[in-house]
Amino acid sequence: MTEDFSHLPAAEQALAAGIVGDQPTVQRRAMAKAITLLESTRPDHRLRADALLNALLPHTGHAFRLGISGVPGVGKSTFIEALGLYLIGQGHRVAVLAVDPSSSVSGGSILGDKTRMEHLSVHPNAYIRPSPSSGTLGGVAEKTREAMLIAEAAGYDVVVIETVGVGQSETAVSGMTDMFCLLQLPNAGDDLQAIKKGVMELADLVVINKADIDPNAATRARAQITSALRLLGMHQHHGGGHGDAHGHGGDLLWQPQVLQLSALKGAGLPEFWAAVTRFRELQAASGRLDQRRQQQSLAWMWERIEAGLRARFRAHPEVRGQLADTTEQVRAGRLAASVAARRLLDLLN
Amino acid sequence: MTEDFSHLPAAEQALAAGIVGDQPTVQRRAMAKAITLLESTRPDHRLRADALLNALLPHTGHAFRLGISGVPGVGKSTFIEALGLYLIGQGHRVAVLAVDPSSSVSGGSILGDKTRMEHLSVHPNAYIRPSPSSGTLGGVAEKTREAMLIAEAAGYDVVVIETVGVGQSETAVSGMTDMFCLLQLPNAGDDLQAIKKGVMELADLVVINKADIDPNAATRARAQITSALRLLGMHQHHGGGHGDAHGHGGDLLWQPQVLQLSALKGAGLPEFWAAVTRFRELQAASGRLDQRRQQQSLAWMWERIEAGLRARFRAHPEVRGQLADTTEQVRAGRLAASVAARRLLDLLN
Numbered sequence: 001m002t003e004d005f006s007h008l009p010a011a012e013q014a015l016a017a018g019i020v021g022d023q024p025t026v027q028r029r030a031m032a033k034a035i036t037l038l039e040s041t042r043p044d045h046r047l048r049a050d051a052l053l054n055a056l057l058p059h060t061g062h063a064f065r066l067g068i069s070g071v072p073g074v075g076k077s078t079f080i081e082a083l084g085l086y087l088i089g090q091g092h093r094v095a096v097l098a099v100d101p102s103s104s105v106s107g108g109s110i111l112g113d114k115t116r117m118e119h120l121s122v123h124p125n126a127y128i129r130p131s132p133s134s135g136t137l138g139g140v141a142e143k144t145r146e147a148m149l150i151a152e153a154a155g156y157d158v159v160v161i162e163t164v165g166v167g168q169s170e171t172a173v174s175g176m177t178d179m180f181c182l183l184q185l186p187n188a189g190d191d192l193q194a195i196k197k198g199v200m201e202l203a204d205l206v207v208i209n210k211a212d213i214d215p216n217a218a219t220r221a222r223a224q225i226t227s228a229l230r231l232l233g234m235h236q237h238h239g240g241g242h243g244d245a246h247g248h249g250g251d252l253l254w255q256p257q258v259l260q261l262s263a264l265k266g267a268g269l270p271e272f273w274a275a276v277t278r279f280r281e282l283q284a285a286s287g288r289l290d291q292r293r294q295q296q297s298l299a300w301m302w303e304r305i306e307a308g309l310r311a312r313f314r315a316h317p318e319v320r321g322q323l324a325d326t327t328e329q330v331r332a333g334r335l336a337a338s339v340a341a342r343r344l345l346d347l348l349n
Numbered sequence: 350m351t352e353d354f355s356h357l358p359a360a361e362q363a364l365a366a367g368i369v370g371d372q373p374t375v376q377r378r379a380m381a382k383a384i385t386l387l388e389s390t391r392p393d394h395r396l397r398a399d400a401l402l403n404a405l406l407p408h409t410g411h412a413f414r415l416g417i418s419g420v421p422g423v424g425k426s427t428f429i430e431a432l433g434l435y436l437i438g439q440g441h442r443v444a445v446l447a448v449d450p451s452s453s454v455s456g457g458s459i460l461g462d463k464t465r466m467e468h469l470s471v472h473p474n475a476y477i478r479p480s481p482s483s484g485t486l487g488g489v490a491e492k493t494r495e496a497m498l499i500a501e502a503a504g505y506d507v508v509v510i511e512t513v514g515v516g517q518s519e520t521a522v523s524g525m526t527d528m529f530c531l532l533q534l535p536n537a538g539d540d541l542q543a544i545k546k547g548v549m550e551l552a553d554l555v556v557i558n559k560a561d562i563d564p565n566a567a568t569r570a571r572a573q574i575t576s577a578l579r580l581l582g583m584h585q586h587h588g589g590g591h592g593d594a595h596g597h598g599g600d601l602l603w604q605p606q607v608l609q610l611s612a613l614k615g616a617g618l619p620e621f622w623a624a625v626t627r628f629r630e631l632q633a634a635s636g637r638l639d640q641r642r643q644q645q646s647l648a649w650m651w652e653r654i655e656a657g658l659r660a661r662f663r664a665h666p667e668v669r670g671q672l673a674d675t676t677e678q679v680r681a682g683r684l685a686a687s688v689a690a691r692r693l694l695d696l697l698n
Contacts, residue, residue, distance in 0.1 A: 053685045061682060297680065298679060301675075301676070301690050304690030305693060308691070312694070326650075331643050333406065333642075334407075335406070336406055
């Protein structure tokens with residue numbers, strides 16, 4: 001692949017060349033600068049970041065994109081550190097990114113502190129970047145999605161995207177990864193929480209972590225989750241709910257699996273990675289991998305267009321002047337919802 | 350309530366007065382004209398319909414809005430006819446509307462033929478209107494929502510909104526009714542279909558129709574559905590999935606119930622209506638009924654705004670010129686989704 005970045009301005013040329021180049025120190029600095037650029041809200045930065053992203057795009061897509069979710073306390077950091085070091089030992093280069101829309105409030109609840117992965121974070125073949133910390137979930141997810149492309153252009157061949165097991169961030173991460181893994185504790189009821197939140201049906205693989213603490217509970221949890229996945233998988237088969245850009249428990253080639261492991265003791269990682277590899281090969285061979293990514297890209301484009309349309313609508317001077325009053329009239333039953341919508345839309349003319 | 354429609358043009362004044370008046374023949378003709386006006390796509394008709402709707406709005410909201418869904422063959426028409434006649438016998442006035450986005454294709458698969466409810470359709474205290482037959486689900490649902498307001502203004506105190514058990518129309522009907530009832534056959538597996546489609550969790554009440562054909566199967570189905578509802582109800586409790594504008598199996602005051610009946614034999618209707626009445630009283634007393642309607646109205650306003658924004662976006666000349674090519678570039682991986690979204694949005698400036 002030729003690396004012709006000559007159409008870019010000089011600063012971005014240097015960044016792009018650094019990112020796809022083979023100088024570790026230069027690359028790491030270029031990645032950080034590029035991600036900072038694309039996280040900027042300044043319109044001129046945004047234009048430069050877009051040009052850079054597009055120039056790098058032919059260098060992306062070669063990594064396997066692995067989403068990892070689980071409630072606080074499930075041991076995500078320990079698991080990702082153990083997995084990352086295991087994969088590096090197998091010759092991989094591993095990037096770890098995060099989607100955590102709450103991090104601006106909490107001061108960075110995940111990956112805010114790299115010392116939580118103290119061995120992985122200092123390894124030359126690992127790249128760890130905390131969640132972007134501002135804005136809506138859509139905005140945070142967009143920046144992470146773009147940082148993933150930077151990491152892929154830099155040759156990281158496994159990108160792990162972590163998210164906390166709360167809110168809708170799991171749907172966003174499922175919508176930008178090739179495989180979505182849910183970490184669970186061996187507690188009765190923990191699986192029910194995941195079903196309640198609608199995240200279980202996104203899972204391609206469920207990992208019961210800390211299985212060594214209570215092997216009997218882990219075995220029970222595994223049986224429960226397996227049966228729940230079977231039910232939800234049938235749900236997926238028939239196109240209910242989440243669309244193809246996300247999880248697909250109903251893929252004919254892959255029934256979501258449940259594994260037990262202990263990240264702290266390093267037990268079960270080879271089996272985990274074997275399952276991931278089997279999934280990846282099946283998906284790649286069947287064309288489902290490319291299909292999923294295409295659908296994700298188009299869904300993402302429309303998600304961003306709709307977010308942009310909503311933002312423009314709310315920012316429109318006439319709408320801003322009348323939205324609160326109109327909303328109140330609808331709430332109070334003095335204005336029909338459809339009439340209110342048409343009146344507000346007419347303000348745009 | 351004063352009935353001052355003097356601010357309306359003469360034609361709409363006559364319609365409004367006819368609708369809220371007590372002359373059955375005049376009322377029926379005024380309702381039909383009003384609904385035809387609001388189904389019109391002509392902009393001048395739309396403005397007149399909006400003015401009429403707003404003038405009638407103070408006269409609406411007094412009916413109980415009951416959504417009924419179920420797959421073809423479950424016996425919806427027979428059930429609604431039996432229910433309608435039962436309610437009329439109790440002194441109610443019953444309007445039956447429908448949401449069926451497929452009706453333009455199929456020539457009206459539900460209620461297209463009033464002879465399917467031959468006794469109810471000719472009763473002076475019943476008003477039956479087939480589904481609007483054109484456009485998207487959102488457009489069809491909007492017209493039905495508005496027709497419901499007309500029926501309420503005309504004093505119908507029970508509005509039944511029927512939909513077929515396919516696609517997303519159930520979500521739309523759940524989002525415009527006070528209570529959503531799902532009709533099921535006493536077949537093993539029928540309940541699973543409803544879970545798969547995500548409609549079971551919208552249900553406030555599940556009715557197993559044709560229970561007399563195989564009482565054992567009906568009893569088994571009832572047990573299965575009850576346990577599924579318990580699981581899904583817990584799901585709802587914690588805010589997963591559908592939001593408050595729709596079903597709320599997780600309401601602390603109401604656990605979704607499962608009833609058996611035989612609409613053909615008229616068995617079980619009093620028990621059905623007793624359950625509906627109990628639900629309605631609990632919801633009204635707790636404030637949940639008003640809350641649900643407010644949330645539905647606001648959700649509906651935003652749904653229509655977003656549909657309008659999307660339609661305007663797609664109709665924008667610059668966007669129309671570039672959307673297909675941009676989409677293809679994103680699909681082919683030559684353009685990042687977020688960059689594509691920004692470029693298309695920038696065309697609006």
